[in-house]
Structure formats: C-alpha cells, structure tokens
Amino acid sequence: MTIVELIKNEKAKKEIDVIAGQEKVTPEFIINGILLGEITVPKNINRQLKNPCGVGSGLKTKVNANIGTSPDCASIDYELEKMNECLRAGADAVMDLSTGGNITKIRENILKHCPVPLGTVPIYQVACETFGRGKKIIDMDPKHIFSVIEEQAQQGVDFMTVHCGVTKKTVEVLNRTKRLGGIVSRGGSFLAKWIGSNDAENPLYEQFDRLLDIAEKYDVTLSLGDGLRPGCLKDASDAAQIAELKVLGDLVLRARERNVQVIVEGPGHMPLNQIESHVKEAKKIIHDAPYYLLGPLVTDVAAGYDHITCAIGGAIAASAGADFICYVTPAEHLRLPKKEDVYLGVIAARIAAHAADIAKGVPNAQKWDDEFSKWRKALNWEEQQKIALDPEKFKSERGKLLPNDPNVCTMCSQYCAIKEEK
Ligand code: SF4
Incomplete structure (x- = not known):
C-alpha cells in the first residue's frame, strides 16, 4: 500500500506527524499535499528510514546528492565514504548512480547505511548487464528492464528515475530540432537509441501501467526523468524538452489515479533569464507535482566550478517553485566526483535551497538568518x-x-x- 492509500484509510498518522514536525506545518497540510499529489514522501515499504523527508509545495526545498561508481572507479568502500560526506554536508536524499562493479551489491550496502531516501536510475543497471552479456544498448530487453525495476523496488529503493517521456514522438521532435548539445541524459540516450534501432515504443511509456504496478506494490516514488533535457544553454526550452514535459504531465495524472507518488525532473542547462518562467510553466504542465531540477546550470563555460553555476540556477529555480534540487559538484563534466567534491556540491546546493526558501516564505526559513545576524551583531x-x-x-x-x-x-x-x- 502506498502512503496515499494509507492516508485514504487513515493509517499513516505516524509518518505524517514526523514530516509535519520537521517542516513546522500541520499534519493536515501534509495530508492535503499528498492527496493532491503536490507533496511526496519517498519511502519504500521495505525500508526502515531513519530520516524520511517530504518533497513538494510549501515545504523546505530539498537537496539530493548523486553518488555511484563508474567502470573506472568501482570501490564500494569509497562510495560509502562519499555517501557519508553527502550526509555530513546535509543532503536530504541520495541517489546511487553506479555503473561499475557489482551494482546490486553496491546498492545493497548503500541502502543498508543510508538514513535518507535513496534513489536510483534502473536503466543504468539494465545497460550494464546488457553490456556484460556482450550485447549493445539497442539489445536491451523490455522484460529485463522491468525485472531490474522490480529487483530494485524489492531491495528497498525509495525513488527511481524512469525516462518514460522519451517516446517515438518526442524523439521525432528531437530529431527535427537542431540541437547543439544533442541528448546529454545517459538514460535518455540509451532509450532514444533503443527506440530508433528497434522502431519500437519505449517500454517504460508503453507499459506504464506495469511500472505503476511495481511502484504501487512497494510505494516507490516515480521520478519521471527528463531524458531529453537540454545540455547547453542554446538548447534550453526547445521543442523537444517541452514535448517530453507534456508527456510527463500526462503520466503524472495516470500515476495519481493509481495512488502512486510521482515527481518530475527538469533541466539541465538554462540561461538565467529563462528559469523563472520555465519553472512556473513547467509546474502547470505537470499539474503541480513536485519539480526536481538537475541544476539548472546558468553558463556552460565554468567547468571546475559547476557547483556554483548550479547553485545560482538552483536558487532562482527553487524560489520560482522548484521543490527539489540535485547538487552538482566541481567535478561535473570532468570526472567522477571525489568525496571532497560531493561535500562542496551539497553545501552549494543547500545555500541555494535556503536562499530560495527565504524568498518563497517557507515557514521559519528566515528565522535562522535573523538568529545568526543577532549573534554576528553581538x-x-x-x-x-x-x-x-x-x-x-x-x-x-x-x-x-x-x-x-x-x-x-x-x-x-x-x-x-x-x-x-x-
Ligand atoms: S572586523 Fe568586525 S566589521 Fe570587520 S568583518 Fe570582522 S566582524 Fe565584520
């Protein structure tokens, strides 16, 4: 049973009280937000989560930190150290994006030690296992995709990025759009290649009800990924990005009909002057579901300092209504982050989130600053x-x-x- 169903059956009092207490709002506010689909509480039924959190309208902006191995760096111990650095810096959620080593074992370890909601991108595991069998991305088997999603859900993953909006139609729009940066989402590129080579529909879109069955069974929050997100300023707000967002908006309604919690992911790279209008328009298209921004980075030329370009964009986006921001580290676009990088990334994103919370009038946000200023003056x-x-x-x-x-x-x-x- 999902938390939405529990609330409808008046059985989620404990969980609601915890979130309401953290946010300094009434339990009714949280209940109402969850029932409307404007607030989510990513927590798998198979997880004992020490520090759950709510994500959405009227709540503090939350910060996610990505960790995970790559084929070149695949140490479980080091990923756990990175996770601890993210937590020490104050991340509200962590995503394991591992693509190197024994992915299932790495996730098992991270889940065991992670006190905050944990997210994944299951298509990465599908791609790695497909490669491991000597095949190519275009050979990914839809049955395999759903079995990996179920395996991860059963293991306890709290939220999953699923690129359901990369469809035959949105890929056609993309192909007609003269993009400078093309597709920059790993999951998005896998699925676009698969669709093109197999002349078939994205299984995550075509069999969305099957995805909802799994999400409902384990109360996994679906994070509808932006596989066609712009990867440079020139591509921001283009037809492909908006076409995908409209598909995701429709899927939000289908998820809500099934009591499945859902959030929607957004860009990417975007000029500063487009951010506010984009977030406001996107929130309308996605029916006020929590909006999760991967940036946006406000310039393309600051590699080495992209935690700063992300924080600038993240602050504007969150002040305009984005609810969840994903950190970017100084290593972005250059290499796999080290633990020093993840710490800096989380701190930069937390500054952005807090600055936005003050602007949004989140309860008690500015009280912290006033208290600090009192001691500075003294x-x-x-x-x-x-x-x-x-x-x-x-x-x-x-x-x-x-x-x-x-x-x-x-x-x-x-x-x-x-x-x-x-
Ligand atoms: S010396 Fe006093 S006024 Fe100058 S920066 Fe330090 S605290 Fe502020």
Whole structure:
C-alpha cells in the first residue's frame, strides 16, 4: 500500500506527524499535499528510514546528492565514504548512480547505511548487464528492464528515475530540432537509441501501467526523468524538452489515479533569464507535482566550478517553485566526483535551497538568518559557529588568521564597524 492509500484509510498518522514536525506545518497540510499529489514522501515499504523527508509545495526545498561508481572507479568502500560526506554536508536524499562493479551489491550496502531516501536510475543497471552479456544498448530487453525495476523496488529503493517521456514522438521532435548539445541524459540516450534501432515504443511509456504496478506494490516514488533535457544553454526550452514535459504531465495524472507518488525532473542547462518562467510553466504542465531540477546550470563555460553555476540556477529555480534540487559538484563534466567534491556540491546546493526558501516564505526559513545576524551583531563567535550552515568551515576559516582582539576578526581588526557601534 502506498502512503496515499494509507492516508485514504487513515493509517499513516505516524509518518505524517514526523514530516509535519520537521517542516513546522500541520499534519493536515501534509495530508492535503499528498492527496493532491503536490507533496511526496519517498519511502519504500521495505525500508526502515531513519530520516524520511517530504518533497513538494510549501515545504523546505530539498537537496539530493548523486553518488555511484563508474567502470573506472568501482570501490564500494569509497562510495560509502562519499555517501557519508553527502550526509555530513546535509543532503536530504541520495541517489546511487553506479555503473561499475557489482551494482546490486553496491546498492545493497548503500541502502543498508543510508538514513535518507535513496534513489536510483534502473536503466543504468539494465545497460550494464546488457553490456556484460556482450550485447549493445539497442539489445536491451523490455522484460529485463522491468525485472531490474522490480529487483530494485524489492531491495528497498525509495525513488527511481524512469525516462518514460522519451517516446517515438518526442524523439521525432528531437530529431527535427537542431540541437547543439544533442541528448546529454545517459538514460535518455540509451532509450532514444533503443527506440530508433528497434522502431519500437519505449517500454517504460508503453507499459506504464506495469511500472505503476511495481511502484504501487512497494510505494516507490516515480521520478519521471527528463531524458531529453537540454545540455547547453542554446538548447534550453526547445521543442523537444517541452514535448517530453507534456508527456510527463500526462503520466503524472495516470500515476495519481493509481495512488502512486510521482515527481518530475527538469533541466539541465538554462540561461538565467529563462528559469523563472520555465519553472512556473513547467509546474502547470505537470499539474503541480513536485519539480526536481538537475541544476539548472546558468553558463556552460565554468567547468571546475559547476557547483556554483548550479547553485545560482538552483536558487532562482527553487524560489520560482522548484521543490527539489540535485547538487552538482566541481567535478561535473570532468570526472567522477571525489568525496571532497560531493561535500562542496551539497553545501552549494543547500545555500541555494535556503536562499530560495527565504524568498518563497517557507515557514521559519528566515528565522535562522535573523538568529545568526543577532549573534554576528553581538560579535559572539561561538554562537555564530553553532548555527552556521557549515560550522566546520566557519571554525577552520576563522582559525586560519586569528585577530589580536578576540572579539573581532582580521578583516578590519581594530576598525571593526560592529565593535565601534557597541
Ligand atoms: S572586523 Fe570587520 S568583518 Fe570582522 S566582524 Fe568586525 S566589521 Fe565584520
């Protein structure tokens, strides 16, 4: 039974109270949001989740961090270290995108140790296993796709990216669109190739009810992936992206009819001036389902600093109504992230999320800033450190150059403007 069904049968009091308490809203607000499909609580029935969270309208913007192996770097221990860094930095959810090593075992370990909702992209496992059998992406077997989805759902995965909107029609639109960057989503590219070579419909779209059966059975939240998302500014908001979004909007309604929780993924790369209108329009198209943004990165040229380009876009997107933002690390577009990168990525995304929450008027968001400013004005360094967004960074930076007068800092020393006012 999904949480939607539990609520309809008045059996989800404990879960609702936890989320309402975290968000400082009433249980009725959460219940209403879930029933409308505007709030989701990604939690598989087979998971004991220490820190569940709600995602959606009126709640704090949540931050997801992607980890996972690649064929070149496939250490389970190191991925667990990365997961712990994401959690230490304050990620609300983690996705395991492993494509190297024993993927099932890696996921099993991550699920065992991860206290927050865990997401995956099952088509990656399908592709890896297809390759492992000496075949190509175009040989992926629909039965295999659904068996991997069921295996992961049974294992306890809380939310899954499924690229149901890459269809024969949307791929046709894409092929007519003169894109600079083409397809940049791994899952999207697998399915577009498969559709083209087999002249067949995407099984995730064609057999969407079969997907809903699995999601309903385990209460897996479907994250409808944007397989045709723009991968550069020039392609932002093009016909292919919008065509896919419209398909996803329709699937949102079909999921709701089955009491299946659903969120929708969005871009990608997008010029800053398009973000606000895009998010508002997208929320209409997807019937106010939670909107999960993979960025957007506001410039293409800052490789090495894409946690910053993502945070700029993420702050604008979330302030315009996006509910969930996926971090980007400084390693984006260059290599697999290391644990230092994931930490920085989460912190940057949390800054974006919190800045947006203040703008959105999320309950109590600005209270944190007001409290911090009170201690800054009082030159109380201990209290500032305690409630800083990253207390460790606060301590280490201040400790690098201590002033003679411990009340001030070395920026202005005896000319401290705040001290003079006292
Ligand atoms: S020394 Fe300057 S920067 Fe430091 S607390 Fe005082 S006014 Fe602020």
